[in-house]
Amino acid sequence: MSSLPTQARRHRVHVDGWRIFAAIFTGLFGLLCLYPFLLVISGSFTPKEEAIRNGFRLIPGSWTTAAYQALFINGRSIVNGYKVTVFVTVVGTAVSLLVNSMMGWVVSRKVMPGRKFWNFYILFTMLFSGGMVPWYIVCVNILHLKNTIFALLLPSMVSAWNIFLLRNYFSSVPEEMYESARIDGAQDFRIFISIYLPLSKPVLATVTLFTALGYWNDWWLGLMLMDNADMYPLQLLLRNIISNIQFLQTMESNPQIQQMMATIPGDGVKMALVILTTGPILLLYPFLQRYFVKGIMVGAVKG
């Protein structure tokens, strides 16, 4: 029936039960993945009394922006969080991309002395790790990163996985390209910047996406190495507000806190903050997700 070459695999276009089942199943799974996002959006607008009476629903009976107002009364920490996260994401991603791609390019060069050793040097960090405790001691007592912005940037800057991904891509560029540029008198860094990087846009886009996502979503480095609340990244702020609310709920015998809790819709504040911290990802998602699929494919092929 369908003899078009592009449709060669999509034989038998007629509808059968199996196909209907597939459409329903995937549709339901897709909705399930979307549902919590919708719930949190509507939850952030649900008034406290209604949340207690009916729980959070997809379409609340009445709407309020009290949760967002409560957040902006305390707005300084949110604005600070945004500043920290945006700075860390932009600077961290840019530097990380440069460092990883330079290393990936160097170990893809046949003239590099000790290439095998350096490949192993990178690989071994994927196989064995010293663990959390020695890592913590190195960061705090030896490098003195605690409470500095570097704590949020440096520890996750180099990724063995990304170096290999980039190396494999650079290796697929014909070696003659490099040799002829050398003969023309170009230096290595110049060749890397003006020949190899422009040729590698797809893999660079993928690595950029994953690195930026990692920095944006990171709360772990903050949890371990940041005590200064003014420098909390957004996700850590979100985590802390959760535990503070839990803390407030356990202390409801205190009349002053009781009064506070009456004006602030506890779960609603969390949800509003989820929207504020995850919003940028959700807004960019439609544009980013095609790189994402490509990225998984590149990563799946080989490390």
Next chain:
Amino acid sequence: MQKQDNPPKRHRFGQTLSQHWQMLLMAIPAIVLLFLFAYMPMFGTVIAFKRYKVKQGIFGSKWMDPIFRNFEILFRPGSQALVAIRNTLLLNLMFIVVGTVFAVFLALMFNELQRQHYKRIVQSLSFLPYFISTVVVGIFVQALLGYENGTINALISSAGGNKINFYANPNMWPTILLMTNIWKGAGYSSVVYLAAITGIDATYYEAARIDGATRWGEIRYITLPLLTPTVIVMTLLAIGKIMNADFGFFYNVTGDNPNLYPTTDVLDTFIYRTLRKTGDMGISSAVGLFQSTCSLILVLISNFAARRIDEGSALF
């Protein structure tokens, strides 16, 4: 000619240095950062055998007496570390088995979809959870399961039933964690399997159709057998990481709730707690060293096995 290709080694190195000094310079940032954040902690694992004092530093601190003391404390019968090891293995095993079956099934279903628009939309939706931080996942789970105004309890009480206090009942958590894990990762994992399915030679299906195979028959006798190597390799690679739990996932989804430790405390959360709450560097680094060593052995074995099945798909 021969002579030109293989000049004396020292000469060649000097030449490389003068011609390719930029190349060496370009490698330095990554080499230094890997040394600081990966290799220095590796040397630091000696503190598992020491009584660590901040002032004396990693190498100045005194050795434990006997030297395996920290490990002995750790593996005493009934210790929390043993619970954490058991939980890590069982939960990860469950994630691997059920997660793989679900991801393969999801990929098969995606492959059945004929309308490209619909396929693209549902597939995009299925990755959405992969993009968010585990902190947010924890909040989602709480919005669903919370005692006061979680969606499920609201439904139960509006139907006149008794509310369930999920956060006080550790027995339910392996299932909750499994479902959350699948929700977060299935869309992502299915991409690899979908790619493998798409890569299957179309002529197999044509031949099968000429022989009068049903759609199910095609899946059963062509797709699944040809997908098996990919499934085995992916599973092997996952087994290599079975001792490593995703700290953020467990820490945030359970809300680090002590009620739930019996079934949800894994090695990574245990190490974190020992480090930050009790501050016992010796014990927590002993657990860490035990975990890393097991992981190294497992990764080597699983990679060796994966390479025997498919040369190109192993990690190294």
